[in-house]
Amino acid sequence: MMIRVMYSDWRQDMVSAEALDRLLALKRVKKFKRFNGWVNVGYDSIRGTGGEGYKGPDRRGASSEPRRLAGRG
Numbered sequence: 001m002m003i004r005v006m007y008s009d010w011r012q013d014m015v016s017a018e019a020l021d022r023l024l025a026l027k028r029v030k031k032f033k034r035f036n037g038w039v040n041v042g043y044d045s046i047r048g049t050g051g052e053g054y055k056g057p058d059r060r061g062a063s064s065e066p067r068r069l070a071g072r073g
Contacts, residue, residue, distance in 0.1 A: 003016070
């Protein structure tokens with residue numbers, strides 16, 4: 001999947017998800033586009049960033065057992 005990005009100099013491009021990760025790490029992207037609109041880097045939430053201060057349990061994939069639906073055997 002290709003993602004539209006806006007560089008710091010306002011140019012736009014289409015890049016792969018892997019390239020976007022690299023560009024974000026290098027702080028070369030001002031914005032990128034999600035299905036619901038533009039993400040402002042440094043302002044909007046971006047997956048994989050900002051979680052340094054969280055000290056609670058990791059709920060993502062915490063259980064290796066499948067979840068059971070209520071009322072089912």
